Amino acid sequence: xxxxxxxxxxxxxxxxxxxxxxxxxxxxxxxxxxxxxxxxxxxxxxxxxxxxxxxxxxxxxxxxxxxxxxxxxxxxxxxxxxxxxxxxxxxxxxxxxxxxxxxxxxxxxxxxxxxxxxxxxxxxxxxxxxxxxxxxxxxxxxxxxxxxxxxxxxxxxxxxxxxxxxxxxxxxxxxxxxxxxxxxxxxxxxxxxxxxxxxxxxxxxxxxxxxxxxxxxxxxxxxxxxxxxxxxxxxxxxxxxxxxxxxxxxxxxxxxxxxxxxxxxxxxxxxxxxxxxxxxxxxxxxxxxxxxxxxxxxxxxxxxxxxxxxxxx
Amino acid sequence: xxxxxxxxxxxxxxxxxxxxxxxxxxxxxxxxxxxxxxxxxxxxxxxxxxxxxxxxxxxxxxxxxxxxxxxxxxxxxxxxxxxxxxxxxxxxxxxxxxxxx
Numbered sequence: 001x002x003x004x005x006x007x008x009x010x011x012x013x014x015x016x017x018x019x020x021x022x023x024x025x026x027x028x029x030x031x032x033x034x035x036x037x038x039x040x041x042x043x044x045x046x047x048x049x050x051x052x053x054x055x056x057x058x059x060x061x062x063x064x065x066x067x068x069x070x071x072x073x074x075x076x077x078x079x080x081x082x083x084x085x086x087x088x089x090x091x092x093x094x095x096x097x098x099x100x101x102x103x104x105x106x107x108x109x110x111x112x113x114x115x116x117x118x119x120x121x122x123x124x125x126x127x128x129x130x131x132x133x134x135x136x137x138x139x140x141x142x143x144x145x146x147x148x149x150x151x152x153x154x155x156x157x158x159x160x161x162x163x164x165x166x167x168x169x170x171x172x173x174x175x176x177x178x179x180x181x182x183x184x185x186x187x188x189x190x191x192x193x194x195x196x197x198x199x200x201x202x203x204x205x206x207x208x209x210x211x212x213x214x215x216x217x218x219x220x221x222x223x224x225x226x227x228x229x230x231x232x233x234x235x236x237x238x239x240x241x242x243x244x245x246x247x248x249x250x251x252x253x254x255x256x257x258x259x260x261x262x263x264x265x266x267x268x269x270x271x272x273x274x275x276x277x278x279x280x281x282x283x284x285x286x287x288x289x290x291x292x293x294x295x296x297x298x299x300x301x302x303x304x305x306x307x308x309x310x311x312x313x
Numbered sequence: 314x315x316x317x318x319x320x321x322x323x324x325x326x327x328x329x330x331x332x333x334x335x336x337x338x339x340x341x342x343x344x345x346x347x348x349x350x351x352x353x354x355x356x357x358x359x360x361x362x363x364x365x366x367x368x369x370x371x372x373x374x375x376x377x378x379x380x381x382x383x384x385x386x387x388x389x390x391x392x393x394x395x396x397x398x399x400x401x402x403x404x405x406x407x408x409x410x411x412x413x414x
Contacts, residue, residue, distance in 0.1 A: 001399045005339045005353035011332045015341045015351060018330040022343045072347050104350075139330045139341070 009051055012107040013037065016053045017138040020109065023068040029061035032129055033145040034115070034154045038136040044151035046174045052099075052108035056129065056146070056154075059122045062113050066098065074100040074109065077267075117157030117228060119198030120219040128196045149190045152179065153199055156206045160232055172206065179210030191215040202228050230308045238293045239301030244308050264290070321408035322369035323397055329405050331362070338362050342404055352405065357382060357389070361396060365406065371397070 007015070017033060024031040035054040039045035057065055066076070077099040096116050100109040118125040129150045135142035146154055156175050159168040182190070191213040194200045198219025200207070207214050234240035242261040249257050269286050294301075328344040338354040340362075354362050357378050364377040375386040375393055382389075400406040 001396065002340070002352040002354055002358065002403065002405070005351040007339065007351055010334075011339045011351070014332045015330060015339065018343060019341065019346055019349075022346055072349075139332050141330050 007104065007106055009106045010049055012105045013050045013053055014139040016105065016107060016109060017143045018141045019072070020053065020055055020065075020069070021141075021143045023072070024057075024061070024065055027061070027064045027068050029065050030058040030126070030130055031061070031065070031144060032056045032126075032133055032150075033136070033138070033143055034112070034151060035158065037138050038134075038143070038145035039151040039155050041136045041138075042134065042145070042148040042151050043178055044148055044155050044175065046170055050107075052110045054097075054110045054112065056112045056115060056126065058126050058130070059113065062098065062111060065111060066100070069100050069109065072102075073104070074102045077101045077108065115154055115157065116161055116231075117199055117202040118153075119202065119221055119224045119228075120196065120217070124219075125197045128193065132193070149186070149193050152190065153194060153197065153203060156203050157199060160203070160205060161228075175206060176210055179206070179212060182210075182212075187212045201225055234301075234304035234308065238290075238297050240297075240304040240308075243301045243305035247305050262291070263287070319371055320411070322411045323365045323371065323374070323406055324369050324409060325362075325365060326405055326407050333359070333363070340405055344404060352403065357393075358396060361393060365397075369409075370411065 005011070014037060017037070020031065021033075033054065034056050035045065036050040036052070040047050055065075096114045097110050097112040100111065114122045115125065120128075129146045132147045132150060133144050134147040136145045137143075145151070152175055155171055159171040159175070162168055179187070179190070187210075191200070191207070192215060194203050194207065194212075195215035195217030198217060198221075200214050200217055201220065202225070204214055206212075234244075242257075246254060246257055246261075264287070266283050269283060269290070326342065326344070329340050329342050331338055331340045336355070336359075338359040340352045340354065342349045342352075360378050360381050361374055364374040367377070368374065371394070372386075374397075375390055378389055378393060379386040397406060401408065
């Protein structure tokens with residue numbers, strides 16, 4: 001007789017796609033899957049296991065989709081994360097999603113209400129991607145996803161935002177190779193898509209290398225672009241956000257901020273390590289590894305923080 | 314052929330999604346997502362699930378399972394019938410009268 005399955009990560013990630021798709025359909029909410037298995041299927045990301053499911057939700061739909069997920073046992077992960085202490089630096093963090101977890105599902109659901117790097121208004125970005133959506137088979141059924149060029153834009157922005165990661169550098173390498181193979185018509189189409197979504201400038205390093213025409217669109221907010229550039233320049237430096245915040249914080253408040261920077265809450269620390277037990281040794285090891293990374297990157301972090309402040313309007 | 318297990322054809326329920334890595338199959342019934350718990354099929358159970366995709370006739374399903382595990386069909390027919398009825402009880406498969414050519 002069938003028994004209840006203890007899901008593996010890969011199974012959870014795949015099955016969560018049609019689950020979310022069904023819940024969204026029932027609630028009348030438009031969603032698009034981005035990154036993960038759908039991007040791999042469309043050739044916009046190298047094949048590798050995912051540990052989370054990325055969903056772009058239409059503006060105004062997040063609350064209802066979150067409630068539908070909660071009715072199935074999913075709950076928000078670490079709603080009060082460490083970022084609440086980053087007031088000034090938050091402009092460079094591009095908060096963009098809410099994470100959901102479930103005791104029986106070893107994967108995160110990452111519900112995006114926006115995607116950093118698209119500088120057009122959220123409604124326009126979603127509608128543009130929705131109008132050209134694809135359906136990709138995941139866990140035996142088709143689910144709505146950004147089409148190939150939409151995935152290229154999303155994966156490209158994600159990789160450029162945190163380009164210090166080796167995996168994301170591999171993503172950029174694959175995208176460059178894939179873009180080189182595109183027909184002139186497809187390249188022009190990508191140019192129009194990036195112009196419509198305000199990502200021509202943010203994706204410029206990728207587009208130029210692949211000889212994709214960089215079209216100027218309506219959405220060229222210089223301040224948004226400046227923040228994006230500060231973020232991409234400092235993303236590989238673990239301490240930069242805290243140091244940017246520290247520089248903007250009055251002296252009496254600095255000791256408390258340093259304390260929060262040094263001692264992340266346990267759930268926040270574990271949130272990046274799905275499936276690992278919360279025993280104190282594990283937490284201590286993660287904390288120590290974080291301090292080591294911070295110490296190594298401190299000089300570069302100080303430079304990045306100073307540069308960000310100098311570039312303030 | 315009066316037993317409905319034999320008289321009818323077996324089909325996967327349309328609300329069921331699944332992942333099959335060749336070793337095991339995990340099913341999820343989305344008819345009521347709040348109630349749906351992933352169900353695991355391995356070994357002959359997974360073979361039955363795969364077999365009803367190719368043919369909805371129980372004799373074909375029995376032949377597939379028997380062939381794969383090297384046993385005569387009459388030795389496994391009771392177990393396979395019971396298994397299909399259990400899947401039916403969970404809403405994972407359903408029966409429909411066979412369409413004869």
